[in-house]
Amino acid sequence: MIRIILLLNLMFPALFVFTESEVENIFSNDNKNQLFMNVEVALAEAQSELGIIPDWAAKEFKQKADIKYLEHKEVVKENSKVRHGLVARLNVWKRSLNDEASEFLHYGATTVDIMDTVLVLQIDNSLDYLIKDLLEVEAHLLKLTKEHLNTYMAGRTLGQHALPITFGKKTGTWLAENRRNIERLEHVRSKVQRSGILKGAVGSYLGLGEKAIETEAIMMNKLGLAEPSKDDWHGIRDVFAEYAVTLAIISKSFGRIGNELTLLQMTELGETEEDLGSDAVGSSTMPQKKNPRGPGALIEYSRIIPRLSEIVLDDMVNSFERDGQKSDDELKAISIASEEMLERAKPLLAQLKVNKEKMRENLDLTNGLILSQRLTFYLAEKIGKDTANNLMHDVAKYALENNLTLYEVSLENEIISKHISKSELKLILDPETYIGLAAEQAQIIIKEIELKRAQLR
CATH class of the missing domain: 1.20.200.10 (Fumarase/aspartase (Central domain))
Known part of the structure; x- marks a missing residue:
């Protein structure tokens, strides 16, 4: 054997x-x-x-x-x-x-x-x-x-x-x-x-x-x-x-x-x-x-x-x-x-x-760049999707090369500052308000599984 x-x-x-x-x-x-x-x-x-x-x-x-x-x-x-x-x-x-x-x-x-x-x-x-x-x-x-x-x-x-x-x-x-x-x-x-x-x-x-x-x-x-x-x-x-x-x-x-x-x-x-x-x-x-x-x-x-x-x-x-x-x-x-x-x-x-x-x-390690998608989507409604995408690629690159936050670079950018106020920008760059349906998604999974567990009793 x-x-x-x-x-x-x-x-x-x-x-x-x-x-x-x-x-x-x-x-x-x-x-x-x-x-x-x-x-x-x-x-x-x-x-x-x-x-x-x-x-x-x-x-x-x-x-x-x-x-x-x-x-x-x-x-x-x-x-x-x-x-x-x-x-x-x-x-x-x-x-x-x-x-x-x-x-x-x-x-x-x-x-x-x-x-x-x-x-x-x-x-x-x-x-x-x-x-x-x-x-x-x-x-x-x-x-x-x-x-x-x-x-x-x-x-x-x-x-x-x-x-x-x-x-x-x-x-x-x-x-x-x-x-x-x-x-x-x-x-x-x-x-x-x-x-x-x-x-x-x-x-x-x-x-x-x-x-x-x-x-x-x-x-x-x-x-x-x-x-x-x-x-x-x-x-x-x-x-x-x-x-x-x-x-x-x-x-x-x-x-x-x-x-x-x-x-x-x-x-x-x-x-x-x-x-x-x-x-x-x-x-x-x-x-x-x-x-x-x-x-x-x-x-x-x-x-x-x-x-x-x-x-x-x-x-x-x-x-x-x-x-x-x-x-x-x-x-x-x-x-x-x-x-x-x-x-x-x-x-x-x-x-x-x-x-x-x-x-x-750790959410802040990228100095706000983890929210660049959100800012891009917001700008797209103002200046168009492709224009916003191109702009934000340049903004993100500049922030990384100069060790600046996305907030700082956005305020300095004429196009962004023209369409978004400081208060709006702070809200947009708050990661706790940009998690999609993560919590709801998990709650649905919990509910489905608890129902299955209840059926075993």
């Missing part, structure tokens, strides 16, 4: 926490063995309901479906002999089962169906936690956006001051994107829920009898899954690929937030700051530094998770009905890494320090 988690820990030790996460527990050896027994019990119960195997055998399996009868160390020991993971599990479990009942265990089934269904359950359970984490992130973003609807700052394009915005407008885009990610996972989950499988060695239900389709449906219902798709997807694995690619998209969302917060915390900007506590050390030799940790971690996850998704995506290319390697290890790794990423994002956003004063101060 590919020890992908160990490799990632060695490559990026700062990213990984040392306590076992919820998703990591889902993919633990003990939980995998428990799910294996649950799947076999569901199969047996479905078969007993249809009269395929005796009811007492199914009851025996259910009574003994306890991890104490399938310890991982015993499975490892048995597997070293039989060299087959599922057979090793069956052999160990059978030691605790009635001999007659054992004859009906794994009746007519094939390995890949059982283990694929185990994997479906693991992914479905992981989605519970991933969606829950995103809903928590959403709560933090809602709070940030509400608090900063009117926190004025510079809107930047290509690294340059462009026009005034509010920080709430910025976080509102994060909020809306996060909601789309929640909906993406919910959509993928609807497909994962239909991916429980019992179709035999070549996917045609051979070996499972005439009631195979009904058996499969009852079995999945008992496992809490939806009506299974009738196609044999084992050699296709597109739903797993969609799950992985969706996680890659989500990682890019958080990578972008991490990158933005890294830049906003730069010494030259100082507009936001990660709260690491008063005792946190930024550098061993440069005491003044306040290095962002969480934002950098989000950027790294946005690189790691898409690479894992590529491997899962490659797993769609297989030969014939059921040949090919499986990316189970990568699906485990991408699920765990995604939860780790969200666990880093939650405290970062919940405790983010926003320096309103610095944001407002």
Whole structure:
């Protein structure tokens, strides 16, 4: 097996926490063995309901479906002999089962169906936690956006001051994107829920009898899954690929937030700051530094998770009905890494320090030139659009070359001063009165998302 988690820990030790996460527990050896027994019990119960195997055998399996009868160390020991993971599990479990009942265990089934269904359950359970984490992130973003609807700052394009915005407008885009990610996972989950499988060695239900389709449906219902798709997807694995690619998209969302917060915390900007506590050390030799940790971690996850998704995506290319390697290890790794990423994002956003004063101060870095568009539009009504554009390009250039404010240069310009009074000019060059519909825009996003959250209750 590919020890992908160990490799990632060695490559990026700062990213990984040392306590076992919820998703990591889902993919633990003990939980995998428990799910294996649950799947076999569901199969047996479905078969007993249809009269395929005796009811007492199914009851025996259910009574003994306890991890104490399938310890991982015993499975490892048995597997070293039989060299087959599922057979090793069956052999160990059978030691605790009635001999007659054992004859009906794994009746007519094939390995890949059982283990694929185990994997479906693991992914479905992981989605519970991933969606829950995103809903928590959403709560933090809602709070940030509400608090900063009117926190004025510079809107930047290509690294340059462009026009005034509010920080709430910025976080509102994060909020809306996060909601789309929640909906993406919910959509993928609807497909994962239909991916429980019992179709035999070549996917045609051979070996499972005439009631195979009904058996499969009852079995999945008992496992809490939806009506299974009738196609044999084992050699296709597109739903797993969609799950992985969706996680890659989500990682890019958080990578972008991490990158933005890294830049906003730069010494030259100082507009936001990660709260690491008063005792946190930024550098061993440069005491003044306040290095962002969480934002950098989000950027790294946005690189790691898409690479894992590529491997899962490659797993769609297989030969014939059921040949090919499986990316189970990568699906485990991408699920765990995604939860780790969200666990880093939650405290970062919940405790983010926003320096309103610095944001407002930075709005004036261009000496009013960030309002040149507004002045151009105002002049256009007086002297024409093209004339105003040409004039303001010259005015802006002169202000920059002579380190003057836009207000000063405008007052000195005969054309501008002829059409605009000093009081009008002061109002036009007030950035707090030129944010467009930034606040209203963010409020609409808040309202839409709060409505969706209310529907979940």
